[in-house]
Amino acid sequence: MRRVILLFSGGLDSILSAKILREQKIRIVPICFESYFFNCHLAERMAKRLGLKLKIIDFSEEHLKIVKNPKYGRGQGMNPCIDCHLLMLKEAKKVMEKEKLDFIATGEVLGQRSFSQNRNTLKLIEKEAGLKGLILRPLSAKLLPET
Template sequence: MRKAVGLFSGGLDSTLAALLVARQGIKVVGVHFLSPFWKKSTHVLKNALKFGFEVLEVELPEEYLEMLRDPVYGYGKNCNPCIDCKIFMLREARKIMEKVGASFVFTGEVVGQRPKSQLFWSLRVIERDSGLEGLLLRPLSAKLLPPTIPEREGLVDREKLLDIYGRSRKVQFKLAEEWGVEDFSSPAGGCLLTDAVFCARLRRLMQEKIFFSFQDVELLKLGRHFAMSDTFRLVVGRNQKENQRIMSFYEEGDFLFLPRGSKGPVGLGRGKPKSGDVQQAAALVARYCDQKGKALRVNVLSDEGEFSLLVSALSDELIAPYRI
């Protein structure tokens, strides 16, 4: 049976694209990429079960982070490298296409729907740089684009594809109603790389570390973040659940700040502290403890063992310059 590999985000467009392909008698193998930068979609598996698609959940390799540091086509408003991200995922999809014996790859992209990554020129660049020239089908806008190899060879009937253009989703909503597509995620948001606060933390991490991991990215999603100096960061938990998670990230070279005699957060220091950084970090952690207006003892765990500091909590005014 003929096969095609499609990128499944959990959104309406990717689901409709899969149905357009499947309704031509082609077996759909969906690929749902997993990453710390976006949540796993529950809609993908629901629609796969409903419409009979095969779905592969694939963890993005950490090489993705090297692309993120220096994307060829730059960032959007924050740290979202939309064009380079799509190229990266399609390169991975091409490998899966070859592995499962599929004939082509498809996506739910719509010409003109997004201002940078879905213009005619960027769609062409994405196809070329992903190594899928002629083998990348966009069923929702196919009639606006040059025919692909599967269309030219009769594997796909071009007349049964669509010519959707722009940001309006009236056509998609109408098709969803006709075809019974009820589970899909919102087209807006969802990717942390578009979030200004998260990206401020991420930029700091990329400046500090030659290489960083997905574990580092997970830490960025927790707590309050502070730059005690240009070489030393502090993460402070906001609740018990975050405190427990932050403690699980403690590793060689880190500093763990644990208040004594008062309910309060855990702090994790990472990097190379300069003179006074550890003392200031302990005082900052004390700011978020229940005990107010009194000197507080904070235990510090590091590679050199455990020691205790007696500190006075920093005021909000003194904390402000450190906040990321």
């Protein structure tokens, strides 16, 4: 059975991604990231409802550094979308390798956020994170190259 880390916020996109992965008989290890700017309360509630055991990673210090000085600029609302997502994927990769999981899944929707969820940016993030071919985006799967 395939095993995947799912970046899980508890929002609709991550819930739908979990449902799709389950339908494909993929074992899900959901992870949520906490920082000074956001918490995992919703993710904890939704993971419990779905019967998933959530892993929480506090990356407050690393996140604060990129908020202060983002390499890839800022999105709407002055948030460092690309840098933040890249940091999450790099941290998820560490867990994936440590636990010998097969790949990483996200709830990203191609085009939903013009700055950070376009083809070029998704490719850039995948390359920079060292995860080429290892990121599955179930909600955009028919619009992107096969993982």
